[in-house]
Amino acid sequence: MGLISNRIHRSNLQEGDHIYSFRKWKSYSHHGIFVEADKVIHYTKTNKEGTANKLRRKPVCKNCGYDRKVHRGVVITCLDCFLSGYELYRFDYQVPYHQFLLKRSGTCSTGRCDDPPAAISRATALLNSDHGFGDYNLLENNCECFAIYCKTGKHMSEQSCSAKSTARAVAQAILDQNSGRLLDDVRVHDPDNYTNLKEKIDQLITLPFKEIIAILIKLNKNEEFETMEETKNHLAQEV
Ligand SMILES: [Zn+2]
Structure with missing residues (x-):
């Protein structure tokens, strides 16, 4: 794996991986936990306002049944729905400090992650919980916070400083x-x-x-x- 790019091929995915993809304008990345063959648990905006018009253009997925108009918060979808046509990357943990600085924000952490079953178990528990991962907030409670929480048990807002x-x-x-x-x-x-x-x-x-x-x-x-x-x-x- 390179120092700079975490890009991987889907055939190299392992259950429990924290994965992400960069969106069009590159400053935003979407994160999730790969749980089993072609299934990703990820956290989407809980606020329906403002996105309704954009979402209407995307049809219900024939593969996994994901309907962006209905399913909000913590969702389970196929990998294609997660990626939305963008490239696949794997998030790195226990990255050395100097390597962390050379990487783009939102691609790695210096933190230690738990074993894959623990990540899958946390993601599944949040998926099945009534409260999910709470209210979505781009800066303090977003899809990256969700995936890091699943991998480490720690919430990123504690680390915002x-x-x-x-x-x-x-x-x-x-x-x-x-x-x-x-x-x-x-x-x-x-x-x-x-x-x-x-x-x-x-x-x-x-x-x-x-x-x-x-x-x-x-x-x-x-x-x-x-x-x-x-x-x-x-x-x-x-x-
Ligand atoms: Zn799908």
Whole structure:
């Protein structure tokens, strides 16, 4: 499996997997738990308002009987209904810190997950419960929270602070890396402005990207990437 992409083929799916797919505009991903052959338990919007017009266009699924107009909250559908035509990915757990930063948000967690039967059991219990997974909220109680809860027994809202600080760290890392590209570009195309721009950027940025990675490797207990050299090799292969 690559450092960057978690894309998998459906023939490699295993029962209890946390799977997801990116939607059209890519900033949104839909998550669920693959429970058995061609069956996924996932969490959809509980609020019917505002989506009725869009949903009317999708017919009832001939394969699994899923009717988007009727079934809300925690649902069980076929894989095709879950994917809605988009590509299939598998969510990663116990990802090392530095690898977490290189991944897109909503594709992995540093957390440990329970064994597949526990995930299937939690998903099934929520599917059969009258309350389901409660009221849908895009930021605090969404399909990703549902799948992570099934895998780990923990609710993401408890972790929202660390998620926010991680987002800030990623932004910082990307800024550090891209500012070097920007300076290279400006040096060629607008050399008069280069020194001024470099001074400003140096004031803004205190830690180079590689140092952030090195610190994270030290902080991380995972011995998979022990040295900077190994990490560089991995990055060279994967990026
Ligand atoms: Zn279906």
